[in-house]
Structures are given as C-alpha cells and as structure tokens.
Amino acid sequence: MDSETRLILLMSIMFTATVVIFSALGEDRLDLYVSMFTLEYFVSIALHGAFKPKVGLYMNIIGYFLLAVFSLIVVGRVIEVLYGVYIWDMLRL
Amino acid sequence: MKDLSQAYRAVGLMLIPSGIILFTLAFFMLNSTPLSALGISMIILGSVILALSTGIPRMSAEAARLMVESSIRNTSALIEELGLRSRAVYLPSRLTDGKPMALIPLTSNPGHPKIDKPLPKRLIVRYGLKEEDVGVLMETPGSIVAGMLEKPSEPSESTAGTLESSLSTALVNVLGLVDSMKASINGEDIIVELSNPKITINGKTLASEVLGSPLASTVASLAAEALDKPVIVESEEPSKNRILLRLRVLE
Numbered sequence: 001m002d003s004e005t006r007l008i009l010l011m012s013i014m015f016t017a018t019v020v021i022f023s024a025l026g027e028d029r030l031d032l033y034v035s036m037f038t039l040e041y042f043v044s045i046a047l048h049g050a051f052k053p054k055v056g057l058y059m060n061i062i063g064y065f066l067l068a069v070f071s072l073i074v075v076g077r078v079i080e081v082l083y084g085v086y087i088w089d090m091l092r093l
Numbered sequence: 094m095k096d097l098s099q100a101y102r103a104v105g106l107m108l109i110p111s112g113i114i115l116f117t118l119a120f121f122m123l124n125s126t127p128l129s130a131l132g133i134s135m136i137i138l139g140s141v142i143l144a145l146s147t148g149i150p151r152m153s154a155e156a157a158r159l160m161v162e163s164s165i166r167n168t169s170a171l172i173e174e175l176g177l178r179s180r181a182v183y184l185p186s187r188l189t190d191g192k193p194m195a196l197i198p199l200t201s202n203p204g205h206p207k208i209d210k211p212l213p214k215r216l217i218v219r220y221g222l223k224e225e226d227v228g229v230l231m232e233t234p235g236s237i238v239a240g241m242l243e244k245p246s247e248p249s250e251s252t253a254g255t256l257e258s259s260l261s262t263a264l265v266n267v268l269g270l271v272d273s274m275k276a277s278i279n280g281e282d283i284i285v286e287l288s289n290p291k292i293t294i295n296g297k298t299l300a301s302e303v304l305g306s307p308l309a310s311t312v313a314s315l316a317a318e319a320l321d322k323p324v325i326v327e328s329e330e331p332s333k334n335r336i337l338l339r340l341r342v343l344e
Contacts, residue, residue: 003266004145011141015134023127030120033130037137050262051148058144062137 007048014040031073038066101146108139158292161234161307168231169300172197177229181304182206182343183313183324190214192236193314197303198228205325205343234307235314238263253278259319260285260312270308283324283340285312290336305329309338316340 018036027033042063051059080086116132119125150157181195188208196218198206206226212218218230257276264270264287272289290308304310305326317324320342327339 002269004148008138008142008145011138015138019127019131019134022130028126030126030129030133033126034133037130037134041137041141048266050266052267055144055148058147059141062140062144066137 098149105143112136183317235311
C-alpha cells in the first residue's frame, strides 16, 4: 500500500470514527467535531511525513484554512464566555 | 498512472460538492449536527485527495524504467570508452558546484581520492596535485533529489536517525521508490536496508559496477549530502523484495 493510500485511509477512518462516536454519545456541538477533524488532519499529516513540493504546498493551504477555522471557533467560545452569545447558534435558521 | 491521477481528481471533485450540499442541508434544514460534521469531513477529505492528485506522476513506471535503462546504457558506453574502472566517490554539494555529484577517478589508485576544496563544474576535473589526479564528475538521480530536500542545519552532527529520516523522506515519501527503509551507522560504515524496491534494472552494466544501481546511487548521493562527507558504495546485496546497501564514509 503506498503512502498516499495509507493517508486517505487513515483520515477516512478517523473522520468516520469521530462522527460515529460523538453522535452515539449525543454530542451536538459542531465546533467540537470540527476541532477534532482539524486535530486528526494534522496528526495524519505528521504521520505521513514529507510530501512532494507541490502537494506540500496544497496541504499547507488546507492546514492554514483549518487552523483559521479552529481559531474562529476559539474566538466564538471566548465571546460566549464573555457575552453569553454563541456565533454557531446565530447561524442556524 | 495518468488514470490514477484522474481517479483521485474525480473522487476529490465529487466529495467536495457532495460535502457542501450535505452540510448545507443538514445544518440549515435538518438541524442535524452529526450529518453537518459528516459534510465537513467530506469537504476536508475531498480537498486532501485533490491535493494528493497533483503529486501522482504522469509518466508510467514502465516508461520511467525504460528511460533510466537507456540513460544507464549511455553512461556505461561513456565509462567504457574512457576506460574508467574505479568506484565512484559521491561528493556533497560543499565539494562541488552546488549539488551532490559523483566523481569517477580516471586511475585506480589503491586509496580513494582526498578532496578538500570544491571542484569546478566540468565533466573532466582535476581533484589533486598529482598528474593522475583527474576524474569524471557526473550528476546522478540523487543530485536532483537532494535539491528537493531541506539541507540539515548541522550536517556533521547527523546520526543514523537523521540520516534515516532524510533518506526515508526522499525514497519513500517524495520518490516512492521503496516501501520502507532502515539505516544504521557503524563508524565509517553505513548500512541501508531497502524494502520492496520499485525500480529494478535488468542485467549488470559497467555503469552499475562503477556508480552502483540507480537506487544505490541515489542513496549514496543523499547520504553524502546528509553527512556532508564523501561516500562510496561498497556493496549491494539484492534479495527477494529487499536490497542491502553498504556505504563507506571517506574522511
């Protein structure tokens, strides 16, 4: 099995397990799922090792995007603690 | 190989819109957090697969093998014509003009050439003060690969671990030439074990006797660069799904 297939398989298993386990536990916070996906993404990338330069560039872009989303989640939680308003709930129709 | 790259692209391009649709439906209409999370995971996975599709080689392994084989035969012809018999010395970029290269001495001296200053970027170079200190300086696949990797900050401090990490990055992750590898350093000897090599060249050529096989040549160039010292290929022992390489570091 080549390293790319291993990475895809590992990420798929981790993401699916997260959704199955958290939903079985009755978890309803989307930010928790997204934070776990971000963590799992970085763990998988670290386990894979170095990428070809072009692939590495795209992986870094995805990583920066996930990190930005994670930062927004943290900011959202801080706002919730300070003002009692949560951004995710405001987005829902 | 082109098919595999296209398959990756197709899967990636299918997963991203599907994930967006699933997330939109689940988050805004069904109000289901697990399904929304599933949509997000599909978007991330689709993006990763799309990114990986850019790294799959467009040329088939068979075509690459044929090109390497013809290149080796040409090099063999050149080596035979020049009457070169000595084993090549793999030099780090510090001793050449910017990239690791292989020096084949014209004469078979009992000792290996001692090089302490950078050699000029020419095919035939003088590396010592004696008249017979002339050799052929050649680029090898490892010369190009080494340029793709980050140079260690303190090459002289390289250990078996850092050497293994550097070789593994190049051979397993970047080039995909072997499934896994192990390296150990014992004094001046380096032992590298390559598992399941993907490139094998039929028949023994003069180039493989002087430079080593394409894999050995790549490993030697990378090891020379990682340790910042000249390296020679001592022996190569291929067996079923495994190649055992013995390299020697020259001071």
